[in-house]
Amino acid sequence: MRLDGKVAIVTGAASGIGKRIAEIYAQNGAAVAIADLNPDGANATAKELTDKGAKAIGVKMDVTSEQAVDDGVAAVVKQFGHVDILVSNAGIQIVNPIDKFSYADWKKLIAIHLDGAFLTTRACLKHMYARGKGGAIIYMGSVHSKEASKLKAPYVTAKHGLIGLAKVIAKEGAEHGVRANVICPGFVRTPLVEKQIPEQAAALGLSESDVIKKVMLKDTVDGKFTTVDDVAACALFFAGFETNALTGQSLVVSHGWFMQ
Numbered sequence: 001m002r003l004d005g006k007v008a009i010v011t012g013a014a015s016g017i018g019k020r021i022a023e024i025y026a027q028n029g030a031a032v033a034i035a036d037l038n039p040d041g042a043n044a045t046a047k048e049l050t051d052k053g054a055k056a057i058g059v060k061m062d063v064t065s066e067q068a069v070d071d072g073v074a075a076v077v078k079q080f081g082h083v084d085i086l087v088s089n090a091g092i093q094i095v096n097p098i099d100k101f102s103y104a105d106w107k108k109l110i111a112i113h114l115d116g117a118f119l120t121t122r123a124c125l126k127h128m129y130a131r132g133k134g135g136a137i138i139y140m141g142s143v144h145s146k147e148a149s150k151l152k153a154p155y156v157t158a159k160h161g162l163i164g165l166a167k168v169i170a171k172e173g174a175e176h177g178v179r180a181n182v183i184c185p186g187f188v189r190t191p192l193v194e195k196q197i198p199e200q201a202a203a204l205g206l207s208e209s210d211v212i213k214k215v216m217l218k219d220t221v222d223g224k225f226t227t228v229d230d231v232a233a234c235a236l237f238f239a240g241f242e243t244n245a246l247t248g249q250s251l252v253v254s255h256g257w258f259m260q
């Protein structure tokens, strides 16, 4: 699945899963915009890619800001001419039991995951529809798009919501050749997860190694973390699949933690 001539915007691509997706897309011929709240990280990732001969730019973007998203997508289209692929990946995690969850934290998490998905989708669809050459919208869901865990009320709510959004985009986008799908990874050892290990240990009264073995990987088939490469391979597949045959779907990549 090559992406030659395609332009991709990956949000949250200064780190973790998004960064690896940007690298794999660039290796497969796409021009890539690294859109992230962290401009230094975005520019550093873009430089790593351009140093290897790829086309890439860093874009400072807070996905919860309508203006920043519209301006950022417009800047990518100005630079590369069009946009074919959006990976709405930027995300955070905040763990707390629901009776202790602050409303501010709830709103912050929901805004990054759901407002961010809406705003980036709307901004990219406008260009995709106008150009008439279709496109791929990919949401970074989670096993928590299908399954719940303690302490993660807004995250589980938002990740379930992305599946609904993808199904609507699949129906509305079909006549324009725009497909929408969701990737649902299990635990991947990125900074987002490294931060959760001590937090969950404190909240659940477990050691950090027990959080990994008895909470995070307990239901996998082999006790292994999913990797950024596993998730990037799925993102390449969804981006490169050219017809409406594959749309409105969610793909779980989790070492069997969740089986459909």
Ligand code: NAD
Residues within 6 Å of the ligand: 011, 012, 013, 014, 015, 016, 017, 018, 035, 036, 037, 038, 041, 061, 062, 063, 064, 089, 090, 091, 092, 112, 140, 141, 142, 143, 184, 185, 186, 187, 188, 189, 190, 191, 192, 193
């Ligand atoms: P990460 O912390 O390594 O990277 C997240 C990136 O998002 C960072 O570069 C951060 O600066 C950026 N970001 C945060 N808020 C932003 C905002 N408002 N606007 C733009 N960028 C913003 O995390 P990760 O583990 O790579 O997570 C990426 C996505 O994958 C998230 O949506 C997460 O929910 C999802 N996910 C992660 C795992 C996992 O185990 N790591 C599992 C399933 C799903």
